Amino acid sequence: MRIIIEKGSIKKLKSIVDELSPYKTVVITNTTLEKLWLDEILEQISTIPIVIPDGEKFKSLDTAQQIWKELIEIGFTRKSLIIGLGGGVITDLAAFVASTFMRGTYLGLIPTTLLAQVDAAIGGKTGVNFEGKNIIGTFYLPNFVLIDPETLKTLPEVEILNGFGEVVKYGILDLRVYKKLKSFREINDELIRECVNVKLRIVEEDLRESGKRRILNLGHTVGHAIERVSNYKVKHGFAVAIGLMVSALIAEKINGFDSGKVEELLDRFGLPKRYNFEPKELLKAMKIDKKAWYGRLVFILPEEIGKVAIREVDEKVVLAVLEAMRDDSRDN
Template identity: 60%
Template sequence: MEGLIFGSLEELPSVVEKLRPHRVVILTNTTLERLWLGKVMELVGGEAIVIPDGEEHKRLETAVNVWNMLVDMGFTRRSLLVGLGGGVVTDLAGFIASTYMRGTMLGLVPTTLLAQVDAAIGGKTGVNFRGKNMIGTFYLPDFVLIAHETLSTLPGEEVLNGLGEVAKYAVLKGKIYGMVRKFPGMTPELVRECALFKAKVVEEDFMEAGKRRILNLGHTTAHAIEKLSDYRIKHGLAVAMGLMVAAKVGEHLYGFDAGKVEELLNAFGLPTRHPFEAGEIVREMRLDKKAWRGRLVFVVPEDIGKVHVEEVGEEVVKRALEETA
């Protein structure tokens, strides 16, 4: 994917200079304001907009507040909005940049493992509206700078949150599965491999009409779990639970060895069980934007590195949910 850069924050000035923006505004949250905003502003200058930290602030009201501030700042289509933060910030920054004046320049500096391997890659933007990412756009950033040093301030729970997505990539690609079995942890090489894998899939299917759907492995269940928990269960942990459900569906349909996924999740210290009743999860799944005509759609593993996107009967899904409850 053009504009995907692996390096350090020190590369920001040259990356921004190439775009020759009229104005630079950095969108970040209260946590990153304390940790990395000063460094970034020292490197590229500009102004900052700081939003509260947390998934509950990824909503239209936050976008409206930021739009208002951008208008007051004189932000134009030739201005650059830089999203500095995790998935909430990068999703919001993308949504705001894609809709303000029908599109402005956008740069992303993901600072969490989850954002570096997944959320900031691929041009999906969105806000939560009666469900996860129900309102959003497809909008490629001008650059994504993956600076490994920003992970040094990541708390343990956020490392776990990112490892949920890494586990997903391990099921999707045999090379990543081999890497994490040897070194089940967070390394620059692993981050790079996951990001490049997603970028390659996105290049082949930007609008999610075909192959890109495989990246939703575990997410049909995960989004339902997140909503049922009022987003108290973090996305990556919900994905881990969803991976286990998908593995069980694969076991029933294709004889997939679900133990491979359970072993992987245990090695990372990720959950393999979910806390909800099968019926309530299925009810939420029917509302998921990935559902086809209200029917349940799953990414189902047949083997490591081989998955199918298909409608799955409700009874099979409920059985898998009951086995992982």
């Protein structure tokens, strides 16, 4: 797998594709990216665009099925290349289609949101929504991931912030990222590279999430619960940000971690720390999360910046923190 992280690297697509020399290529993208970045690709390589509507609800088996049909009509083979151009919705879907069509075609990802560049397009998880989020999916590594920070120039501010939820998570998992964030000025190749490296190091040890990869779920126990309880109105990165604060506060109670370090980063990027949901409802949602361990409350807890532990936490401790955070939000 080749990962290119460089300003302007979208212009190098032709040479990367030429190295693979695929028999036919399609680009899966959406109606938003079609207007912004598709031409960059069409100017360089001969390819067939498959454009789907924009939105999480199109990350579905229905869409996958339509694309499979198109691929058959085009005469796609295992030696053909699927390029996914877009945010995490597109990279998850394109990767899912590539991994399932004829048991796997070539795959290249060009993530265009911060969240997809530092997270969704890295690590080989593919998926579509079915009865729930990401219920159907595979593990499948792309041949290449091309990350061009220039593509973020057209991304709305709220989506940049959304990506920062995950970036701050990497800052807690890794001291180098933390230091970069403390003196942050703007998103650049270097910051993205550091985040990608953290994820790659972890995923290399445990692709299928049987052990170490779980630490990437820092902030996600509560994050997923907030997404679910809000009926996915709260964006993933914002929900994770609140989840990071909850984990930091629980850690403070259990191992004396200084939660101020997390609070400071969240404040620096203008990310939320509090919420208005019923703590008991959140608790219920946490217990049915597909990543929960048989109904037990398992948290990734920071011990210090750069070091976390996976711990089962007593329900009373979780509730106490959730209640306190909620009360705070009422005061504000």
